[in-house]
Amino acid sequence: MSILEYNGAAIIAMAGKDCVGIACDTRLGAQAQTVACDFRKVFKMSDKIFVGLAGLATDVLTMQNLLKFRQNLYELREDRELTPKVFSNVLSNLLYEKRFGPYFIEPVVAGLDENNQPFLSGMDLIGAPVYTDDFVVTGTATANMYGMCETLYKKDMEPDQLFETLSQALLASLDRDALSGWGATVHIITKDGVTSRELKGRMD
Amino acid sequence: MARRYDSSTTTFSPEGRLHQVEYAIEAINNAGTCVGILAKDGVVMASEKRVTSGLLAPTKSSEKTYKLCQHAACNVAGLTADANILIDQARLRAGRYEYQYCEQIPIEQLVEHVCNYKQAYTQYGGLRPFGVAFLFAGYDAHHGFQLYQSDPSGNYSGWKATVIGANNQAGKSLLKNEYGSSSEEKEGEMKVEGAAEEIAMPDVNEALRLAVKVLNKTMDATATSPEKMELFVMSLKDGACVHKILNKDETQKVIDEVEAESSAAGDS
Numbered sequence: 001m002s003i004l005e006y007n008g009a010a011i012i013a014m015a016g017k018d019c020v021g022i023a024c025d026t027r028l029g030a031q032a033q034t035v036a037c038d039f040r041k042v043f044k045m046s047d048k049i050f051v052g053l054a055g056l057a058t059d060v061l062t063m064q065n066l067l068k069f070r071q072n073l074y075e076l077r078e079d080r081e082l083t084p085k086v087f088s089n090v091l092s093n094l095l096y097e098k099r100f101g102p103y104f105i106e107p108v109v110a111g112l113d114e115n116n117q118p119f120l121s122g123m124d125l126i127g128a129p130v131y132t133d134d135f136v137v138t139g140t141a142t143a144n145m146y147g148m149c150e151t152l153y154k155k156d157m158e159p160d161q162l163f164e165t166l167s168q169a170l171l172a173s174l175d176r177d178a179l180s181g182w183g184a185t186v187h188i189i190t191k192d193g194v195t196s197r198e199l200k201g202r203m204d
Numbered sequence: 205m206a207r208r209y210d211s212s213t214t215t216f217s218p219e220g221r222l223h224q225v226e227y228a229i230e231a232i233n234n235a236g237t238c239v240g241i242l243a244k245d246g247v248v249m250a251s252e253k254r255v256t257s258g259l260l261a262p263t264k265s266s267e268k269t270y271k272l273c274q275h276a277a278c279n280v281a282g283l284t285a286d287a288n289i290l291i292d293q294a295r296l297r298a299g300r301y302e303y304q305y306c307e308q309i310p311i312e313q314l315v316e317h318v319c320n321y322k323q324a325y326t327q328y329g330g331l332r333p334f335g336v337a338f339l340f341a342g343y344d345a346h347h348g349f350q351l352y353q354s355d356p357s358g359n360y361s362g363w364k365a366t367v368i369g370a371n372n373q374a375g376k377s378l379l380k381n382e383y384g385s386s387s388e389e390k391e392g393e394m395k396v397e398g399a400a401e402e403i404a405m406p407d408v409n410e411a412l413r414l415a416v417k418v419l420n421k422t423m424d425a426t427a428t429s430p431e432k433m434e435l436f437v438m439s440l441k442d443g444a445c446v447h448k449i450l451n452k453d454e455t456q457k458v459i460d461e462v463e464a465e466s467s468a469a470g471d472s
Contacts, residue, residue, distance in 0.1 A: 069303045076271055076295050079264045 003104050004125070006031060008179030009041050009054035009139040012149065012170050013110035015118035015132075016162035019190040022050045022110040023170045023199075025139075027182035028057055037182035037203065045071055047194065048112045049084050050187055051091070054139040055105035055125070063105055066094060084111030084119040088129060095127030102126050108136045116191040141180050144173035159188050163197070171201050213326055213333060224333055225326050228356035231335040232282040237369040237422040238268065240279065240339040241383070242351045243411040246439035247341035249279045250415035252369070252423050253434055266449055269436045273298035275308050275445040276342035277438060281369035282356075283335040290334060294318050311342035315352045315360050323358025333357070337368045341438050343445050349438070364405070365414075371422035378418050408437055412450075416462045430455035 008029045013022040028039035042052040043064050051067065053060040070090055074082055082090070088109040095103060108122045122136035123129045130136070134153055137145035148169040157165060167186055174181040184199040213224040236252040251268040270287075271277050272294045280287040297317045301309035318338070325333045333356040340352040353368060354360040365383045367375030384404035406414065412435060420428050435450040435458060450458070 065303050065306065069299045072273070072302075073295060073299055076273070077292070 001031065004055050004106065005140050005179060007055070007057040007060075008177075009060075010137075010141040010145060010170065010174055010177060010180035011041055011052035011054050011108055011139050012135060012137050012145050012166060012173075013050075013052060013108045013120050013122075014135040014149070014153065014162060014166050014169075015120055016157040016159060016188075018112075018116055018118070019159045019162060019188060020050075020110045020112060020118040020120065021159075021162045021166040021186060021188045022052055022108070023166050023184060023186040024052055024054075025170070025174055025180040025182065025184050027180055029179060032178070034182060040185055042185065042187060043067075044187075044194070045087065046081060048189065049082065049087050050110045050189060051087070052108045052110070052138065053105045054107070055103075059103040059105045063091075063094070063103055063107070067091065070094070083113055084109055084121075085113065087111070088119075088121040088123075088131075092123055092127035092129050095123065095125065099126055106138045108138050110136075110189070112189060112191060139180060141173045141177035144176050145169065148173050159190055159195070163188050163195075167199055171199060175202055212330065214328065214330060222326060222357070225357045228282075228333045228335045229337075232337045232355070232368065233370060233372070235281040235283075235337075235369045236268065237367060237371060237375065237419060238279040238281050238339050239365075239367050239375060239379075239415045239418045239422075240341060240351045240353070240363065241365045241379075241411040241415050242349060242363070242405070243408045244405040245349075246408040246411075246437055247343075247349050247351050248408060248411040248415050248438075249277070249339055249341055249436045250412070250419050251279050251281075251434050251436075252419060253432055255431065266434060266436075268434050269449060271447055272314065272340075272342075273302070273309070275344060276311055276314055276340060277436065277447055278341070279339040279368075279436070281337045281339075286334040287336045287338075290318055290321065290336060290338070293321050308344060310344045310346055311340065311350045311352070312347075312362070314342070315340050315354060319354050319358040319360045321358075322354070322356060326357060339366070339368060341436075343438065343440065367418060367422065369422075375418045375422045378421055379414070382414060382417070408439055412437065412458050413462050413465065416458050417466075420462070428459055430459065 008027050011024040022042050024041040026038055028036040102125045106125055111119045113119050120136050121129050121131050135149045152165050152169050186197050188195045236254045238251040241248045268279055270291050298309045322334050325331050337355045343349050351363050352360050353366050365379045430452045435455050437448045439446055
């Protein structure tokens with residue numbers, strides 16, 4: 001058993017035309033046992049930055065608090081908002097600080113930059129980042145999610161189409177993974193605001 | 205005679221004084237005035253902006269008021285360089301508290317932390333004290349809106365209304381007469397506990413006008429204008445603290461209201 005697979009998670013972030021979407025499942029388990037079905041792993045850091053944290057639940061919650069702390073300090077000192085790229089670097093730096101005793105999380109960052117263009121990044125548990133312009137996935141069902149995204153993804157999708165694509169990709173991936181599922185939440189971020197929806201899927 | 209005892213911060217004089225600390229306080233009495241007034245629905249802080257040169261580049265959002273966390277802010281009188289260190293300390297402390305407890309730091313604890321930091325420089329290390337006095341404005345669920353003042357010695361106290369910086373005595377005497385207009389009003393020094401027991405606590409708009417009135421008295425120039433002062437208001441909106449620095453038009457409006465009041469009352 002891998003420590004990263006103890007609680008279970010599935011997160012996809014996808015880019016569209018002047019928008020990004022990020023979706024996660026809502027299962028919290030203790031190996032085979034399901035403990036909660038409302039444990040969201042995607043957090044809003046600001047109107048333009050969302051972060052998805054997959055992995056050990058305790059580290060997910062701790063990292064969320066730590067990121068909030070660092071974001072507040074940045075905004076107080078610099079008197080301006082964090083941009084997604086800088087936020088991603090902060091996260092990467094935080095993870096590498098614990099290089100020899102890491103946080104067991106593999107995050108994704110989704111947001112809109114200063115020009116309201118989509119930004120996506122993913123990283124491993126010690127902070128090695130990857131920047132893409134299409135999609136990033138993380139969690140216990142990555143093999144499924146990569147397959148679904150490669151098949152369903154198209155460039156420059158409008159927000160409504162992005163929502164459909166993202167939801168179908170996630171829902172189909174969850175079904176074949178025992179450790180994720182039990183509900184899903186999708187956020188679509190545009191310059192005019194965020195739309196969040198709950199998905200109805202198999203509750204098993 | 206005091207000379208022998210005034211170069212080291214960590215030595216008392218025979219009269220039981222710490223001269224370095226007192227000299228630090230002197231440094232602040234030459235700095236731009238800051239007024240703080242507690243209102244029933246918020247806290248108001250007004251400060252004198254000393255523009256030394258027209259060539260100075262415009263600062264970020266403020267040069268006197270600093271946000272410490274979502275529910276606290278402070279005004280500075282004294283050496284800005286010293287203040288920057290302390291403000292950073294306060295921000296870190298507030299952030300760490302929230303990280304540890306997932307709750308906002310109570311204002312007095314934040315003030316006490318900054319003051320303890322200042323006190324260390326009056327007792328250890330042979331370093332000089334910080335030449336800064338602060339006005340802290342904050343809100344917490346335990347005691348509502350609060351106003352605190354701190355000085356280089358690390359001493360602090362809670363106030364309903366107070367003044368620091370140049371001509372603070374003149375400012376304080378005006379406040380003594382005009383704040384609350386209640387006869388049993390003391391100097392206004394007390395820890396604010398719970399809701400306003402004093403009948404005549406002003407609201408934020410009255411407090412703003414009173415603050416401008418105090419600044420008019422303490423500032424050297426006879427004509428007051430929005431460029432020379434900075435007005436800050438902290439209030440609650442939908443349960444969360446809102447920090448607002450009034451823009452030029454809003455500041456002018458308050459100045460005009462104070463003008464109208466004083467000419468109507470026939471003040472000189």
